[in-house]
Amino acid sequence: MACMTRPFIKMNGAGNDFIVIDALETPFRPTEDQIRALADRATGEGFDQLIAIEPSETADAFMRVWNADGSMVETCGNALRCVGWLLMEAKGSNRVVIDTAAGPTTAARAGDHQVTVDMGKPRLDWTQVPLSEAMDTRGIELQVGPIDAPLLHTPGAVSMGNPHVVFFTDRQDDGFVTGSGSLVEHHPLFPEGVNVGFAHVLDRDHIRLRVWERGAGLTKACGTGACAAQVAAARRGLTDRKATVVVDGGELVIDWDPATDHVLMTGPVEIERTGALSF
Ligand SMILES: N[C@@H](CCC[C@H](N)C(=O)O)C(=O)O
Secondary structure, eight states: OOOOEEEEEEEEETTEEEEEEEOSSSOOOOOHHHHHHHHOTTTSOOOSEEEEEEOOSSSSEEEEEEETTSOEESOOHHHHHHHHHHHHHHHTOSEEEEEOTTOOEEEEEOSTTEEEEEOOOOBOSTTTTTOSSOOOTTSOSOEESOTTSOSEEOOEEEESSSEEEEEEOSOOOHHHHHHHHHHHHTOTTOTTOOEEEEEEEEETTEEEEEEEETTTEEESOOHHHHHHHHHHHHHTTSSOSEEEEEETTEEEEEEEOTTTOOEEEEEEOEEEEEEEEEO
16 A cells, blocks of 8 residues: 655644644545544654645635544634744735635734634524524533532533533543543534533633543643633623633633624744654
C-alpha cells in the first residue's frame, strides 16, 4: 500500500492543540480510522482537533475541523484564531475572513500572537442548539446525580455554531468533569451530541471554565465553550457581557457586544513545531 505524507504545522490556542494541514492546493480527506490513529498521544502525533485549510470562493479560506475521534464538526474557536494568524502572516494583512461549516467568521490581529475572532451571534433557540425537545435554553431540564440531590442541574444551552451546555458549578476536578461530561455528551436530549462546560463564576468579569469536548474529551481550552459559558452566564445575570474566561491553558477574553449581538473572542496563538504526517 502506498504511504502518503503531508506536511503539517502543530499549533495551539490556549493549550487546545491542533495539527493544521494546508489543503489549499491538494485536497486532504483522511478516514476516521486514520484520524483516530494520528490523534493518539502515545503512538501518533497527538491533537485535540485536526484542521484543514481549504480554498473558498467567498472567504480567504475554508477551515474544516475533525475531532480526535474522527468526527467532522462545524467549527472550533481556538483553531479559528490559529488559522486566522497563519493566513494573516501569509497575506501580510491584519484581517481575514474564514468560512466554516458553521458560517463565515473574521479574524483580526489583537497584539503579539493575539487574535480576535468574531464568532457571530449565539444561537439560543432550542431548535438551534439543537435539543430534542422544546425548552428554555437559559436553563434546560437536565440533571446529573440523584433525583432529590443532583450534583449538576439546569445548564444553559447555547450554539456557537456547535452545541454546548454549561453547568454552573465549583466542582471542576478531572474525575468529576470526565465522569459527568462523558455522560452528558451522549444524552438523548442532544441529537448531535454536545460539548459540556463546567463554569465557576469568580466575579462579574471572571469565569473559571473546564470543558469536556464532544469527540475530544477534556481539553486545556475550548474557544466556543468559553463563548458559550460567557453567554450563558450573562443571560442569567451572573456576569457582565464582557469577561475573562480562565481555562487550563491560559485566558480568553469574551465580549458579547450589545450593539451587534456578536461574540468576540480574543486569545493567544502558538506554533509548536512543523512535521509531516505519514499514513
Ligand atoms: N476546541 C474547540 C471546539 C472543537 C469542536 C468541538 N469538540 C465539537 O465537537 O463541537 C473550540 O476551541 O471551540
